[in-house]
Amino acid sequence: MSAVPGAASPMLDAAAAGARLKRRRSRVLRERAIEAVLFLAALVSVFTTIGIVYILVKESVVFFQEVPLWDFLTDTQWTPLFTDAHYGIMVLLSGTLTSSAVALAIAIPLGTIIAIYLSEFAPFSVREIAKPFLELLGGVPTIVYGYFALLFVTPLLQMIYPGLPGFNLLSAGIVMGIMIIPYVSSISEDAMRAVPMNLREGSYAMGATRFQTAIKVVVPAAISGIASAYILGISRAVGETMILAVAAGQQPNLTFNPLEPAATITAFIVQVALGDLPHGSIGYQTIFAAGLTLMLFTLACNVGGHLLRKRFREVY
Amino acid sequence: MTPARDLGKIRALIARHKRWDMIFGLCGLLALMIGVLTFSALFLDMALDGLPRLGWDFITSFPSRKAGQAGILSAWVGSALVMLVTAFFAVPLGVASGVYLEEYARKNWITDIIEINITNLAGVPSIVYGLLALGLFVYQFDFGQSVLSAGLTLALLILPVVIVATREAIRSIPQAIREGSYACGATQWQTVRYHILPYSSAGILTGIIIGMARAIGETAPVITIGALTFIAFLPPAPVQSTPPFLNFEWLFAGFTVMPIQMFNWTSRPEAAFLVNAAAAGFVLVAMTLAMNGAAIWLRYRLRRNIKW
Numbered sequence: 001m002s003a004v005p006g007a008a009s010p011m012l013d014a015a016a017a018g019a020r021l022k023r024r025r026s027r028v029l030r031e032r033a034i035e036a037v038l039f040l041a042a043l044v045s046v047f048t049t050i051g052i053v054y055i056l057v058k059e060s061v062v063f064f065q066e067v068p069l070w071d072f073l074t075d076t077q078w079t080p081l082f083t084d085a086h087y088g089i090m091v092l093l094s095g096t097l098t099s100s101a102v103a104l105a106i107a108i109p110l111g112t113i114i115a116i117y118l119s120e121f122a123p124f125s126v127r128e129i130a131k132p133f134l135e136l137l138g139g140v141p142t143i144v145y146g147y148f149a150l151l152f153v154t155p156l157l158q159m160i161y162p163g164l165p166g167f168n169l170l171s172a173g174i175v176m177g178i179m180i181i182p183y184v185s186s187i188s189e190d191a192m193r194a195v196p197m198n199l200r201e202g203s204y205a206m207g208a209t210r211f212q213t214a215i216k217v218v219v220p221a222a223i224s225g226i227a228s229a230y231i232l233g234i235s236r237a238v239g240e241t242m243i244l245a246v247a248a249g250q251q252p253n254l255t256f257n258p259l260e261p262a263a264t265i266t267a268f269i270v271q272v273a274l275g276d277l278p279h280g281s282i283g284y285q286t287i288f289a290a291g292l293t294l295m296l297f298t299l300a301c302n303v304g305g306h307l308l309r310k311r312f313r314e315v316y
Numbered sequence: 317m318t319p320a321r322d323l324g325k326i327r328a329l330i331a332r333h334k335r336w337d338m339i340f341g342l343c344g345l346l347a348l349m350i351g352v353l354t355f356s357a358l359f360l361d362m363a364l365d366g367l368p369r370l371g372w373d374f375i376t377s378f379p380s381r382k383a384g385q386a387g388i389l390s391a392w393v394g395s396a397l398v399m400l401v402t403a404f405f406a407v408p409l410g411v412a413s414g415v416y417l418e419e420y421a422r423k424n425w426i427t428d429i430i431e432i433n434i435t436n437l438a439g440v441p442s443i444v445y446g447l448l449a450l451g452l453f454v455y456q457f458d459f460g461q462s463v464l465s466a467g468l469t470l471a472l473l474i475l476p477v478v479i480v481a482t483r484e485a486i487r488s489i490p491q492a493i494r495e496g497s498y499a500c501g502a503t504q505w506q507t508v509r510y511h512i513l514p515y516s517s518a519g520i521l522t523g524i525i526i527g528m529a530r531a532i533g534e535t536a537p538v539i540t541i542g543a544l545t546f547i548a549f550l551p552p553a554p555v556q557s558t559p560p561f562l563n564f565e566w567l568f569a570g571f572t573v574m575p576i577q578m579f580n581w582t583s584r585p586e587a588a589f590l591v592n593a594a595a596a597g598f599v600l601v602a603m604t605l606a607m608n609g610a611a612i613w614l615r616y617r618l619r620r621n622i623k624w
Contacts, residue, residue, distance in 0.1 A: 027503060034505045035420050041412030042421070045479070046433050048472050052444060055451035110347045117344025130348055132612045137355050139526070139608040141533025143575040144597045147582050148358045151590065178354050209333045211340045232439060239441020241536035242575075246582055266443050266536065273446070273540045279455055287540075291447040295440070302439055 056295060059288035066282055072289070078252040078263075080286045081272075087286065089293055091254045095169065095262035096294075099244055100237035102173025102258050103180055107233050110177075111184025112226070118185070119192040120214040131186070138182035146246030149175035154247065167249030167261035176243050184233045191225020192218050224309040231305030235298040241266035265290045362601065366594030374595060379577065386589075388596055391577035394463070394543075395532060397551060397566060398573055401467020402531050406474050407524055411513075413475070414482025414520075419508055438476040445473045446540025454541055461542040463551060464567040469537050474527035481523020485516035518618045522611045529607035533600060535575035544570050574600050 064072070067087045075088030114134070118127050153171040158164045164171075195218050203213040219226065249261030250271045263271070269287045277283045377387025413434075421427040449469035459465045489512060497507040513520075551569030574596060581593035 031503050031505055035416075038412045038416035038420055041409050042416040042430050044409050044472075045413065045437055045475055046430055048437060048448070048475070049433050051452055052440065052448045055448050056444075059451060110350060113340075113344055113347040114351070117341070117347065121341050121344055132616075133355075134351060135612060136605060136608050137351055139529055139533075139604050140355075140358070141535070141575055141600050141604055143533070143535045143579050143582070144358070144362070144601055147578070147593055147597050148361065150582065152357060152361050178351065181351055209337045211337045212333065214340075235439045235441065239443065241441070241443045242579065245536075246579065266441065269443055269447070270536060270539050273450075273542060288447060288451070291444055295444055298439060298441060299436075302436060 052295070056288055056292040059285050060292045063282070063285035063289040066285075067289075076254055078254075078268075081275075081283055085282075087289075088254075089265075089290065091252045092263060092265045092268055092290065093293070094254050094256055095244075095248065095252075095264040096238055096266070098256050098258050098262065099169045099173040099176065099240075099248060099264060100234065102170060103176035103237040103240075104230075104233060106174055106177025107180035107184050107237070108230060111181045111229070111233065112188060114181065114185040115188035115192060115226075115229075116214050116219070119189045120210055120218060134182040134185060138179070138186075140179070142179065142240065142242040143246070145175050145179050146172075146243040149243055149247035161259075164259060165249075165261055167247065167251075168259055169244075169248050169262055170258040172244050172247040173258060175247070176237060176240050179240070179243070180233045180236050183236055184229045187229035187232060188222070188226045191222040191229070194225065195221045224312045227308050227312065228305060231301050231308075234301050238297055238301070239266060239294065241270055245270045265294050359601065362594045362598045365591055366596070366598040369591050369595040370598065374592075379580075386581075386592055388574065388577055388599065391572050391574045391596070392599075393551070394571035395573040397463050397571065398466045398470065398538075399528060399532060401464060401567070402470040402474065403524070403528060405468060405471035406478055406527060406531075409471070410475050410478025410524075410527075411482050411520060413479045414486060415508055415512070417479070418483050418486040419504070419512060434476050434479055438480070442473055442534055443536040443540060445469055446537030448472070449537060449541045460568060461544070461570060462568045463571050465541050466538050466543060466571065466573070469541060470531040470534060473534065473537060474531050477527035477530065478520075478523050481526070482516070482520050485519025485523070486512055488519070489515050518614060522615050522618070525607050525611040525614070529604045529611070532607070533575055533604050535573075535579055538573055539576060539579070543576055544572055574603075 072087050072089055074090070075086050076090060077086035078088050078091035079086045114130075118130060122130065149171045150167075153175055154164070154166060154168065157168075157171055199217055199221060200213055203217045208216070244264045245267040248264065248267060250263045250267050251261055252268070253260060253262035255262055269290055272283060272287045373385075374387045375392070376389055377385060378389050379391075380386040413430075417427070417430065421430070446469065449465055449472075453459045453465040453468055454461055459468075493511055493515065494507055497511050502510070551566040551571060578593050578596040578600060581589045581596065584590075
């Protein structure tokens with residue numbers, strides 16, 4: 001500061017005070033500006049959502065002017081790229097649901113058992129090794145899992161069941177399930193570890209074993225967190241793309257039999273995107289209608305999960 | 317009933333319960349082993365198929381119709397450029413959002429909306445981001461099927477990861493640090509700039525690495541915006557020897573990335589191309605493993621070193 005108190009004349013003092021005031025004002029202004037910039041950055045994620053909804057709805061509206069909603073929901077054929085075009089989303093949905101069911105039948109039991117084991121049973125050293133390992137498992141690119149499903153798991157399954165076609169929902173679903181295990185187990189485990197110790201101690205004091213405590217005390221107390229883990233697992237399974245595009249075949253097929261090949265919503269979008277569809281054609285709009293269906297499905301899962309969590313939430 | 321028989325019954329009950337305990341412990345280990353075995357099988361399978369193909373030629377050759385001459389040059393250069401764009405957008409935006417939500421945001425409905433929104437975005441399937449990018453970046457903004465479109469798409473995709481990591485890192489800084497800074501007359505921004513950001517940098521870096529590892533392996537959204545699968549040229553170099561030295565044409569160039577190259581080779585019927593796919597997959601897995609491993613190691617060190 002230039003003004004030395006006592007040595008300056010009153011006029012200089014006033015000037016110094018004015019300068020200080022100006023500095024403070026510019027400082028306040030700068031603080032405000034920075035806050036505004038940070039706020040705008042935080043808004044980007046909101047605009048992303050708005051953008052997603054806008055694009056999906058905009059293109060789907062054009063699509064549904066061409067194709068009646070009723071046909072979209074009830075037609076049992078999906079041949080949008082043929083001259084005799086049918087748009088029955090049910091066909092793709094059946095592939096998505098079947099493969100997701102297989103995946104969840106693997107991921108939910110195994111993920112839950114691993115979570116209970118790591119949270120309640122495992123010694124410290126096992127946990128220290130297993131947790132990073134699971135994280136690595138979740139970080140493997142899905143295209144690599146697709147390769148693995150097509151060229152390792154399918155031949156393996158064909159040894160057990162020789163009639164299995166080269167493309168099938170079963171092996172894609174199994175590999176998808178293994179891919180989802182880390183998501184389910186890590187969130188469930190976090191929820192179980194958040195259960196207060198005194199609940200467990202109360203249970204042990206009553207003479208319960210670790211297994212009884214885990215099943216009858218810890219799991220019910222952590223059920224809302226475990227439910228979130230399942231919901232996340234479901235939305236991962238429904239939205240998974242590359243494993244299915246590689247290993248499940250890309251033929252639309254209305255089936256709930258995991259031993260058959262079938263296209264899913266996501267695999268269809270990839271298939272169309274790989275081809276050369278002109279912007280604005282009906283084929284181009286189909287993938288947005290398919291995407292909207294996918295989005296609504298995951299949204300329903302999330303909302304349902306949120307309501308469930310609210311209903312069962314335990315507060316400590 | 318005599319007391320002795322009663323005791324026997326209780327002992328049997330205890331033994332039975334302990335047996336269940338052990339059985340479940342074994343189940344847990346078994347479940348873990350399934351994960352470990354799958355991962356080992358995946359890694360070994362790809363290494364056995366792909367390693368013989370891996371070599372200097374493979375890294376420095378363009379894809380080719382002849383499997384034996386094909387390489388991943390355009391793929392890894394494309395991946396690197398896309399990652400550059402992704403990091404350029406995702407890091408500042410993610411860190412700024414995280415700082416805003418932890419340090420600045422008031423408790424009101426706007427904040428609530430932003431928070432719920434970020435949680436929901438983390439659950440949106442990645443292919444939907446691809447559709448967003450196709451409609452918005454490729455056609456509405458007319459960026460074309462370019463490095464820029466892909467980089468922006470992946471940036472939006474990993475934004476929630478970076479934001480959540482930033483928030484967690486900031487949340488672990490004790491309130492006393494902030495109060496100390498304010499007591500010395502620092503403004504809020506000065507506190508963030510000189511205290512909050514430096515102390516949370518390692519945690520933020522962990523999140524960034526995990527996010528980038530995810531972006532590098534993402535295939536579906538990049539295919540959706542229309543990345544090419546067969547590219548035998550490189551985008552123009554970002555650096556040139558004549559002024560102005562920087563060249564931004566590469567942003568609008570066509571491109572392919574590692575996972576798409578692998579997908580392309582996997583979907584071909586000839587066995588020779590599957591070997592290429594295995595080799596490309598091996599490189600991809602090695603890269604993501606190295607990145608995730610670095611993040612885990614960083615977090616581990618962080619947990620040991622910091623004692624507030």
